[in-house]
Amino acid sequence: xxxxxxxxxxxxxxxxxxxxxxxxxxxxxxxxxxxxxxxxxxxxxxxxxxxxx
Numbered sequence: 001x002x003x004x005x006x007x008x009x010x011x012x013x014x015x016x017x018x019x020x021x022x023x024x025x026x027x028x029x030x031x032x033x034x035x036x037x038x039x040x041x042x043x044x045x046x047x048x049x050x051x052x053x
Contacts (some may be wrong), residue, residue: 001040006048009033014052026053 010029014021029049034042 001037001044003044003048006033006037006040006045007052009036010049010052021053023053026050029053 010033013029013032014025017025019025026049030042030045033045033049034040037045
């Protein structure tokens with residue numbers, strides 16, 4: 001999965017959550033995305049999520 005696809009999914013997840021975008025969401029977002037896409041490495045998800053948040 002490319003970084004662009006991950007970024008799009010993370011932005012969509014944050015938008016639909018209804019919560020304000022904060023650094024505190026980082027762990028939760030990483031956990032949700034890693035459960036949805038087990039084939040993607042944690043390192044890649046963390047890198048993209050940190051850039052988005």
